[in-house]
Amino acid sequence: MIVKLKRGIEDKNAKELIKWLENQGLEVQPTIGKTYTILGLVGDTASIAMNSVKAFEVVDSVTRIQEPYKSANKKLHPTPSVVDVGGVKIGGGHFAVMAGPCSVESKEQVLEIARAVKASGANLLRGGAFKPRTSPYSFQGMGNEGIEILLEAKKETGLPIVSEIMDIEDLPFFEEVDMLQVGARNMQNFAMLKKLGQIDKPILLKRGLSATYEEWIMSAEYIMAGGNKNVILCERGIRTFETGIRNVLDITAVPYLREKTHLPIIIDPSHASGMWEMVEPLSIAATAIGADGLLIEVHNDPERALCDGPQSLKPSKFDRLMKEIALVRNTVNEIGEMKSEKSH
Amino acid sequence: MIVKLKRGIEDKNAKELIKWLENQGLEVQPTIGKTYTILGLVGDTASIAMNSVKAFEVVDSVTRIQEPYKSANKKLHPTPSVVDVGGVKIGGGHFAVMAGPCSVESKEQVLEIARAVKASGANLLRGGAFKPRTSPYSFQGMGNEGIEILLEAKKETGLPIVSEIMDIEDLPFFEEVDMLQVGARNMQNFAMLKKLGQIDKPILLKRGLSATYEEWIMSAEYIMAGGNKNVILCERGIRTFETGIRNVLDITAVPYLREKTHLPIIIDPSHASGMWEMVEPLSIAATAIGADGLLIEVHNDPERALCDGPQSLKPSKFDRLMKEIALVRNTVNEIGEMKSEKSH
Amino acid sequence: MIVKLKRGIEDKNAKELIKWLENQGLEVQPTIGKTYTILGLVGDTASIAMNSVKAFEVVDSVTRIQEPYKSANKKLHPTPSVVDVGGVKIGGGHFAVMAGPCSVESKEQVLEIARAVKASGANLLRGGAFKPRTSPYSFQGMGNEGIEILLEAKKETGLPIVSEIMDIEDLPFFEEVDMLQVGARNMQNFAMLKKLGQIDKPILLKRGLSATYEEWIMSAEYIMAGGNKNVILCERGIRTFETGIRNVLDITAVPYLREKTHLPIIIDPSHASGMWEMVEPLSIAATAIGADGLLIEVHNDPERALCDGPQSLKPSKFDRLMKEIALVRNTVNEIGEMKSEKSH
């Protein structure tokens, strides 16, 4: 951590700050410039709040140079994490596609979609039983009953299931759900994150609409600090000034986070764009850049979907997409081999 | 609602859409242009999800022209709401200042600050017992014990209290708290909003970091739809590209929301800027533009504050600010009188 | 164009608006709802400014449903444009890589890089002679002399050259330059765009830092309206709240713009991220999603580069990247064939 002091301050006040910093267990190394003095802090600064330092009147600015996360930090855990979701491995070279309807609407619907996506090669079934809707007057999901339907589809197809939890009080309903999704709007619902740290189920943590990479990793850290290390990050588009599409898929998140964390990273092209026509090209780009998986909305009858129909693929389109993704995965592997040859 | 159809579609498919719309209880009035056909929908479109319409393949785009909110809508409830918080009125010409520490740290601290802000003219005491922190390793607040301390300060000073609720399970601790704050990061925690709609305590609803006006009002609508009409909106800065300050205070929210909703609107200049030097000018601007109140962080020893010290005013500075605000309020009233004279 | 009228307005005023609209050559088709009246406008609305309509007091809002661009519009010109840059074709299936140093620093430097990128398979040489720098105290480029050096490299290697023009008065220096680049900061320098519409050289139009798709296409339209149809769009990252990377590469721009315009679209992964480590994965994603080309910074000695060293690849890394891109292009072609078989 670097602390820049204001100009023309009294020695007494600077010393008081230095003493306080040393009391926090840090070593203080000053650099005295012509116009500015800076203090380099050596030690474990992850638990020091930047704001506590900034609050000293002699302080002009504070810059963190060490990441504030530990469990999720690649520097401390260099091996890529592999998360096991109901027998399906994700991360560390294991690629998985999670497909299914935005919301569970009926048993027939879910079974039909589940069979279709399984036949096309999907690894997990996704479906929303509890739905986060901007309006209280929109369909809020089938709730517990929706979970029951997903479990039936799991029983029949063998696909592990992923579903969003919106209220920690609903946790008992999720006992047999294989992975719990935390939605973008709950990414910083810290009360819920802490409780999810107490269980051992895999958590799919979606990025908040305007969350920075660091905030996102810190939310994973909340879960991991509680003991649950099974976290998968999911990029789903960020909010910008652009009005042509719903959200901008931040594809750079994949290579950037690879350098910062060992956690698997998957991409949700359906929510990002909000348009089914974009799902195919974005899935291809996400696969090519090396994501650990995809989360894709598939609906047997998008026009009758109770939510987010415009971004859902029909099963036939999903089937073709899976073939395309297979081709891209081959290329990703070829490039990987080319690189490892080079380095030998 | 306006539905624009794609070009070159089959009549049969357009008719199917029209039939579906009419089944939703809407009247459909088409406009046939040379290059496009549009459908004007007449009726109660608030409960129709735009996405359900967009999902029809013949649809190019959908534009809502009626607001999707009802209880919060000024057009349906033109009189400004006045919310009573422990005897203090807010809204409809009643201006209130809520002041106090970012987090409750000790009984001595809170009592000292409470006495000081009361002496300066504050109307409510604010203080955080449960704290939303980006890092799991930062101080998380004193919890229930913090609430107890706030209640003691209330008892001594008579100031009603406002404190943030992060987990609905903590609700029993808030029984004697006068107003519950929903933080920016929980603005779309719909599970919590629904439950807050079941109680009758005033709710201070902060705007999410990148929430649009409409999303923000829809979150108020979630609470109001449950029966709780005592909602106050609080603008606290939005996230942008600017790195010089923490957030950009969106002062336009005040006059803009005045046209859209009857709910009171207050401003939090402390969180917006994150710098105490900005709190004074931003408070003056917020008062001048006609906000219904201010939420200001005051700390007796900002350098020792366990959170957000840099944005806290010392009691002496707060005292001077209250005098300045009084001058600005006078001017606001003079301008109001000038206008009402004109219109007579 | 859809015009929504305010409620409770006088008939007389509505009629005045309708008359004005008809005088603009438009046919007006009203839809009268219970709470709102809307006017559907039929005809050529591209030349009607939305603001002129909004200025009528009876108007509540105006929505455009027809794109405001013509020459760049895919609906009017469905065949993909192929732009010829000094004999190299770009667009309509023709993929091109433009590589070279951020700024021209010396003859030796440029010749060394030009030879290297040619050997690796680059199709064009890019290099900055006039440099847009945030600070007036930074190196501003070699100017005219830099152009001379690029022309020598062109002579030796046969690679057509691309260079940025910052001041239309410098146009004479660019006589033998094959393509003129308009930088992000000049995307809405309308005076320059108009003058570039008067010449017939290909123009590489970079997207502004926070330009919407529509504004970007409208800037292309400025050039095309003057008669110069040789425009190539270049996505180079947009400005967001994220501070971990310089800009967010908006990969969705490629499939989105494919639906809107016939102009070729290329990607600049170097400026987007500002980090050479990101250039490889972003280039792969951009190629996979179907971009018409890439603009990549290559420098023989990034540590000594006078500008933007951190985002430049060394020639050896660029060479490997070109091999990877070739593999990805094969996959893109395979996918294309698979699709065209399907549709037969």
Next chain:
Amino acid sequence: MIVKLKRGIEDKNAKELIKWLENQGLEVQPTIGKTYTILGLVGDTASIAMNSVKAFEVVDSVTRIQEPYKSANKKLHPTPSVVDVGGVKIGGGHFAVMAGPCSVESKEQVLEIARAVKASGANLLRGGAFKPRTSPYSFQGMGNEGIEILLEAKKETGLPIVSEIMDIEDLPFFEEVDMLQVGARNMQNFAMLKKLGQIDKPILLKRGLSATYEEWIMSAEYIMAGGNKNVILCERGIRTFETGIRNVLDITAVPYLREKTHLPIIIDPSHASGMWEMVEPLSIAATAIGADGLLIEVHNDPERALCDGPQSLKPSKFDRLMKEIALVRNTVNEIGEMKSEKSH
């Protein structure tokens, strides 16, 4: 400037960097931590590009702690600048209102508006002759002829005039114009900024749509570095995710820039919101927070305005606003006196 080195680097490479830094005339003071080594750089770092340092492979990150601007820097020039525009002083306690039509449309229109705004107390006349329009098919302004009309209005009313320059080649037409406006879209048209540094006319520099405070000041620095110190900054709203209003007026810019630069800062509430209903409240807030002036669009017939009618005030509304502003200015002065008494 603070340079953080990567971990596990070779001594030789670190020494090479240090030598390079010393060759730039800087003193290097290292701080060696357990996990990181940082270098504090002492000396004039304003002319060192951060990217040149970042390009060294041993460097992890670079943080600037000294502002990169000099002429505009308040630390080096603590007295507020007062800019004289045709006899009207702006800055350092001098408040000025510039009013007039978005675009010059006819002699009658301009004279009528000029007389009206003068009668209401405006200090300068603003009007657009050369108009930056998103579409090439929109009215582009009357050009030179428009300037002539403004000069006639100046002659009759005595009000100095302000008008936008879009093309430096038009400079001869502006000979008698009192202040040249640089529009938001040209804020980083560095070629034009350099040339405006060569003249001695006051320049009104609008903030770019997504320009940071530092970039904005650096654009002022471009003009000042050429010798022209008469620069006034104008905040006109920034681009965000919000779609309810056109731009978000960043009122914090006023107190923030006061700490960084001695240049006057004015506010344009008309362009920010794009809605005339917002102009009054935003003007009051801007005056209250201590801006040095306002730029307000006034039109005698907004419904017939050839551009930006919806954001223009009618003269009668402007007249009332001027009375309100006078009241607010009184309060600002009272607060100022209260403060200066305190400090005596």
